[in-house]
Amino acid sequence: MxxxxxxxxxxxxxxxxxxxxxxxxxxxxxxxxxxxxxxxxxxxxxxxxxxxxxxxxxxxxxxxxxxxxxxxxxxxxxxxxxxxxxxxxxxxxxxxxxxxxxxTTAESRRCFDVSVDGDSAVALFDVMLVTAEPARISEYAVRSGGHLVSKFRADGVVVATPTGSHGYAKAAGGPTLEPGTGTGVAVPISPFAIQSDHWIVDDDDLVLSVERDEGAVLLRIDDRAFCEVGPDVTVSLSAGPTLTVLCTPASAGRW
Missing domain, CATH: 3.40.50.10330 (Probable inorganic polyphosphate/atp-NAD kinase; domain 1)
Structure with a gap:
């Protein structure tokens, strides 16, 4: 203890x-x-x-x-x-x-540092690009370490830390990640495809982009709308600060 x-x-x-x-x-x-x-x-x-x-x-x-x-x-x-x-x-x-x-015991939960168009923020749970209007599908891309992971048409894309993988990313079909693994999960939101993948990625050097928009696309960081993002703007994610969480016998389990 x-x-x-x-x-x-x-x-x-x-x-x-x-x-x-x-x-x-x-x-x-x-x-x-x-x-x-x-x-x-x-x-x-x-x-x-x-x-x-x-x-x-x-x-x-x-x-x-x-x-x-x-x-x-x-x-x-x-x-x-x-x-x-x-x-x-x-x-x-x-x-x-x-x-x-x-x-107590202590667990470290790593956040994302988020950078977009000269502005920066920290995300504990997730980073999301999503169309501002319902039923407006755009094309998104996810890159990791300079390599293209995928391009897809969807209502949006969410990238979650292990802490955030319990939330919206899970509801969108992603897996629950173990804390402390140095990974994230990228999940399309309502993809325009019969079958859709999600991807486990390193939580450093990630880039999200709107390849083609059919309406305004919002960047949401955790529980807040941050800004609009167009096709000429990239959202960069890197390993950020850590939150130390105290765990007691009354705390919920890891999964």
Whole structure:
């Protein structure tokens, strides 16, 4: 087990992230205080500067905000969905107590660095090119290490990290990837073909492009629309920062 409580003579500082003024967040703050730890309830940027012992993230959006804010201390996800080994809301008391006591293991989840037209972002789960209007099929290409993987006509394409392979990519027909494998999965969205492939690719040096559009194509990074992408623009993905996830006996399994 990895101890996160630090010096036994000094109370650990535990950050709490999540939507303000919600019962779930208030309950988590109370659970942290009950352990004797100091509660630090701040925005992601402030938490990044403060470097608490670890951060309890309530909900998937809170985890994403922490990643975007550059928080590099371990995170204990609560009710944050599949892929993050999150703790169910009803078990947060025992999970927080275990984390403060150092009764945890840690897993690293690598993100994508995403670059498009001079702008950059970080993706924990997935990167998607998708038509902005329903039933508008465009042609997409996926390249890995400078080599063409495939071109295909579809409503879009999603490339997911192992963490994100539990989500939209799986719903689109992709496999679930084991964390820590240094891979991603590329999956066409509603392809215009009777049979369709998906591809396991290295998570570094990936390029997505719109070869031909029949309507506006949006780039979505995790849960946000980022920008429109035309045929003259490429989206580059490379291995990005890692998120350290704390796992307790109450956390969900790896699969």
């Amino acid at each position: 990895d101890s996160v409580a630090g010096d036994e003579e000094q109370s650990p500082v535990v950050g709490v992230a999540g939507e303000s003024d919600t019962e779930r967040v208030a309950a988590v703050e109370a659970a942290v205080a009950d352990t004797g730890a100091t509660v630090l309830r701040e925005d992601p940027a402030t938490l990044a500067e403060a470097s608490p012992t670890f951060v309890v993230a309530v909900g998937e959006a809170a985890v994403l905000d922490l990643v975007r804010g550059g928080v590099d201390v371990p995170v204990l996800p609560i009710d944050a969905g599949a892929g993050l080994r999150s703790v169910p809301a009803h078990a947060h008391d025992e999970a927080i107590a275990a984390a403060v006591a150092g009764e």
